[in-house]
Amino acid sequence: xxxxxxxxxxxxxxxxxxxxxxxxxxxxxxxxxxxxxxxxxxxxxxxxxxxxxxxxxxxxxxxxxxxxxxxxxxxxxxxxxxxxxxxxxxxxxxxxxxxxxxxxxxxxxxxxxxxxxxxxxxxxxxxxxxx
Numbered sequence: 498x499x500x501x502x503x504x505x506x507x508x509x510x511x512x513x514x515x516x517x518x519x520x521x522x523x524x525x526x527x528x529x530x531x532x533x534x535x536x537x538x539x540x541x542x543x544x545x546x547x548x549x550x551x552x553x554x555x556x557x558x559x560x561x562x563x564x565x566x567x568x569x570x571x572x573x574x575x576x577x578x579x580x581x582x583x584x585x586x587x588x589x590x591x592x593x594x595x596x597x598x599x600x601x602x603x604x605x606x607x608x609x610x611x612x613x614x615x616x617x618x619x620x621x622x623x624x625x626x627x628x
Contacts, residue, residue: 504599509535512587512602513617514576514609515624527581527609529573531565531589534618539565542591544573548583550606555580565591570619581609587627602627 511532519526529546533539542562548555562571573587585604590597604627614623 504597507589507598507600509533510539510589510591510598510600511618511626511628512573512589513620513624513626514585514604515617515620515622516611516614517622527576527578529576529587530570530620530624531562531573531587532570532617532619533565533567535593536567537593538567540592542589544590545588546574546585548580548585550583553583555583568619576609582606585609 511534513530513532515528515530516525517528518524531542531544540563542565544560544562545557546560547557558574560573565571576585584606587602587604588599589602590599592598604625609625613625615626617624617626
């Protein structure tokens with residue numbers, strides 16, 4: 498029964514949008530990262546990202562990370578400037594031990610900008626963080 502399925506609260510796993518220099522093209526690019534700030538490894542991390550507004554929608558992008566070690570991070574995807582004008586969601590599902598976890602991280606439209614940059618856990622860059 499649905500009521501018997503318990504999915505615990507996600508703690509110490511974050512999605513961040515980071516502005517970083519692209520060394521080859523000498524541009525400032527926005528990239529999405531997943532951060533595992535916990536003491537346990539994450540297994541079979543599935544991420545579905547999509548941008549939406551009232552009139553526009555991007556196709557869903559699917560990503561898999563087989564293992565994300567404790568206290569580490571991984572790049573999810575590059576975000577084009579036009580996508581920042583949309584609500585961007587990242588639905589993250591993973592296993593920690595034998596337990597499944599699930600959380601959706603939402604970046605509201607126009608909240609990803611240089612004024613919103615802050616220090617991030619583990620990554621030595623500034624970005625916009627959703628906990």
